[in-house]
């Protein structure tokens with residue numbers, strides 16, 4: 001299914017007057033509104049290929065309908081999202097969940113929707129049908145060099161798939177860890193991981209990045225070999241200039257100060273990118289901004305401050321990706337909500353009065369500093385984000401149009417009721 005330009009225009013014309021009122025009202029107080037809109041238009045967030053179906057939990061899966069049954073249909077789904085919001089112009093593939101059969105054709109299909117391929121992800125946390133050795137006790141950190149070799153080779157294969165598609169980064173997330181004290185020699189596990197990553201790093205093309213993702217716990221509950229940003233940064237620093245830390249918002253211990261982590265990684269030039277999602281407890285993979293929107297804003301506040309300090313381009317300087325899973329909501333609607341929340345947080349961060357904040361910090365004026373951030377966070381910029389969409393030919397109300405056009409019903413007609421998408 002593809003959306004027609006006229007369908008979007010018709011939808012927008014119905015909402016035009018209401019939108020104009022809201023936009024005029026808010027933009028009167030924002031002298032830099034044009035520059036904010038411009039930045040929003042450039043900002044694209046990659047959609048994970050593994051989050052287009054209804055994942056479920058280990059306690060059950062309540063199957064969605066009309067889900068994509070192959071990579072082509074997943075690309076089509078992301079194409080729909082991008083047509084609706086013009087901010088989802090990339091897809092991040094998880095391999096082997098999503099292996100392109102013919103890279104040229106896959107690229108051409110993505111291109112026809114205006115989509116690019118963001119980081120490719122390797123998977124050494126599950127055993128694959130044709131593989132010889134098991135990852136039950138880990139992959140890149142494994143005590144057996146043969147298992148490490150197999151896992152390294154898988155990552156090299158993933159890089160090669162990525163090259164064929166025009167990706168520019170590999171994300172490595174390892175489930176490697178231990179569940180009981182004594183199970184692992186931490187030092188050896190770390191060193192094995194480093195040596196394995198070095199081999200993978202050696203296969204990266206010149207203009208590629210390696211993102212090292214960390215996670216505090218799960219699937220193992222005593223230690224994770226890359227359990228926090230310290231371990232990730234240590235690895236990335238030892239590997240070299242193409243290696244960076246990837247921050248998945250759900251991968252921290254409760255109440256971790258993620259915005260501070262982000263600020264310091266950026267300062268060191270070692271922040272590679274994001275997996276956006278939200279959580280109340282741990283790696284809940286909920287809609288971005290649905291539980292802790294203030295935290296999302298504070299993270300973007302550090303991002304804008306830090307990227308500007310380093311003269312980085314906001315849109316291309318880091319990898320912006322969603323990593324979510326959907327159990328209750330329609331995955332496409334949930335992803336639209338995530339993108340909107342990210343755009344709002346970014347827009348608000350662009351609105352922060354940096355000079356006033358600096359001044360307040362210099363004067364130890366805590367009340368003022370807090371007020372500057374809170375006032376900005378409480379400013380409703382939804383109409384500004386909608387204006388950026390409007391100018392890009394996207395829908396003023398993406399979820400509204402998704403419902404008006406009964407997109408899911410259409411997809412069910414095309415794909416059927418009994419569909420299972422690969423992924424989370």
Ligand code: LRH
Nearest residue numbers: 121173213248283323424
């Ligand atoms: C691990 C993770 C990682 C995986 C994805 C499926 O929790 O965040 O990014 O690749 O989920």
Ligand code: MN
Nearest residue numbers: 213248275323
């Ligand atoms: Mn992740």
Ligand code: MN
Nearest residue numbers: 248250283323
């Ligand atoms: Mn995760």
